Amino acid sequence: MKKDNSWFLLFLVLGGMLQVQAQQTVLTREEAIARALESNYGIRISTNEVEIAENNKSIRNSGYLPSLSARAGTSYDLNDRLTEPDGEESVEQKGIENMFYNGSLDLNYLLFDGLGRLYNYRSLKEQYNLSQLEARETIENTILQLFSVYFEIARLSENIDVLEETLEISQERVTRAGYMFEYGQTNNLAVLNARVDVNNDSINLLEARQRLFNTKRDLNVLLDRDVSRQDYRVDTTVTFLPRLSLDALVEEAEVNNVRLLQSEKAITISEYDIRIRRSGYLPSVGLTGSYGWNRNESAATAFFPGSTTTTSGLSAGLNLSWDIFDGGRTSVQVQNARIINESQELLKEQISLEVKRDIANALGTYENKLYIFHVQEENVKTNLDNFNRTEEQYKLGQVTSIEFRQAQINLLNARTSLNLAKYDAKLAELEVLRLSGQLLNVEF
Template identity: 70%
Template sequence: MKRIFKWMFFLPALVTFHMAGQETVLSKDEAVKAALESNYGIKISSNQVEIAENNQSIWNSGYLPSLTGLAGASYDVNDRTTDIQGEETIEQNDVENELYRGSLNVDYVLFDGLGRYYNFKSLKEEYNLSRLEARETVENTILQLFTVYFEIARLYENIDVLEEGLKISRDRELRAQYQYEYGQANNLAVLNARVDVNNDSINLIQARQQLQNTKRDLNVLLDREMEELGYVVDTTVTFIPKLQLENLIAQAAENNVRILQSESSIAISEYDIKVNRSGYLPSVGLTGSYGWNQNIGGPTAFFPGSTTTTTGLSAGVNLTWNIFDGGRTRVQTKNSRIVNDNQKLLKEQVELEVRRDIANALGTYENKLYIFHVQEENVATNLDNFNRTQEQYKLGQVTSIEFRQAQINLLNAETSLNLAKYEAKLAELELLRLTGQLLNVEY
């Protein structure tokens, strides 16, 4: 019986040691790098940025001329009858005519009321907006990443606590078994201890299963193999100094991605006003062409067949002025001004919401950090209480129920500390996201 209990005690430790020896550490920097390279949401946003970059290039600006090549050929066969007064009718059958032509045509808009200029600047601003949208996607993904990453870290630390609790419960069961064998306790103490061992084992199994599930969630974010679970995470947590955090909050209006997006939208709407106003001005275009034509004609009643070939250059200037377009330009200009006013109102709303969100996030962070420090003190108190209770239990001065309660209090305090630590860190990361500094700090 003693040998069986010894193996029950050492087997979980051996299995844990064996698994830890095979597991690799996935650091925070490695997780962030993998997310930036492999996350599907980030990939899609990167493709959107690439599309916007293509749109704002010189090739889509309208500043380059257009060159068109034209070519064609025609062939016809006809029967011809010619009646000449006082003379015999002339009949011609299968008279062939051929025509070949080719040309190169150049068109260039010299001036279009500056619409092209402001449209080009608008496309560049849309590219900047797409980059800000991609940055927002990255920030949200990184925050989601650390929510899962720190949950894995919390579960690892909880598993350590549960394993230590199970070890204590098994030691208590073994002690109760010895006492029962030597007649110092009844079988009820053994049964109570065994129930606690079973409960602790169930809690440990559930925590390990939850850990595996959470690792799969992280694998989805990092586009890793679903069953690639042989890794551990870094459980180290550090917090930004208060003074540095206050400086970051003070610069939030300049760095918050939502505020920057609203400013970019205002700039685009202002360009749209100017693009629409360009409809009031004339446009000037240049045209040029180089052509070649060959006409092979069949014989007529008076002339034999002939071949005519022509080549030449032509150039011209076109002036187009839509003096009145039914009021369309006027309506579009007025509407674009209204859109611009709305964008300015939206910016004011965003600034107000960001200030509120930062204030809420700062309050949440400070509370979480305070709870974390209180939980540290709580763990120290419960650890001291458990150690004293354990000594008294060994001396027979407290019951197994009192000992179990002290053990549960310590376990709850330690798991609450783990939760408080990672909740405080996530609250800090949320605050950094709102200040626009999430991608510029050490995690």
């Protein structure tokens, strides 16, 4: 009776947990994506990088605007002076004070710099576009990571349902074996075996629940929520895209794949860099302008009275600078820029080949996972039919408890394998969408 009471308490605990689960809200996929886009740390950091690139491409960072600076100063002189005229008496003065004040506004504007400024400005715009693609890649990888955790929660939730049903059947078997033992229809060994199976099923259920709790914590981290939050469940429905639609998306991979788009931007930037380096061969022309004000207060001397002089005025100038020969520095920079551009072209070819391979592998993996999923569906049907028949025969005493337990385990394994195959196939489909550049454009 002590053991029966312990099992009764266990079922009270499990029943309470089930009741809590029934009151949980559903975290939909759309809500999870929206939360990730808003709060995920990796996405927020990539968004900041885009903002920095946007600031860099501003006209204020291009060198096209003039610079205006203001300067002001003052100085004070205190001197002793001894004047010794020829044939005359020396004159000594102490504490002669002189004050100087000045101020100016200086304008500088680069009229022409060999077009380096123009191509640098265009390069900054392309770097901004590249940063957007890098942010998109971060978002795609985060969404894929999000759904790998989201679907793991869904898989564990469905496995828990299966394990709960298995535990319930095992508990009924303990009760049935107890009645049969009381009426002398079986020995005590059957009761003990049934209780061992209940113990094993209970342990499996508790371990599955703990894995579910841990995985929910992983999802909370991705969504920047309270790590200990468990008051939610996820959507366990899964649908797959039609094959024709998927094939059409794969055909457009070369246009939409984010790695290929990034390589194209890198080539464009390297081409601008060549032109920027070439600008060193050409002269630069600058315009300067200034408004100045000066005041000089001089103390009286032995021969001249004190005076105050104030001047102000405008000045403007045009200057030309041309490094006719800079020791070959510009030539080396141009050569290196061309080599970098060639490397970027080679890298694009490599990435293009890798993307084709990755898509072919991902599509093959998806087809294989989808086939396994359909096979597992048939396997569950077969094992369910076998279990139902075995259960009927067990109740009639035509099969042993060991045979019944084996049929129960086979059904459990088939159903958990089906859950695994279902979500594996869906994740494989999402990988195909990511590689084809359509992960953010397709509802799933």
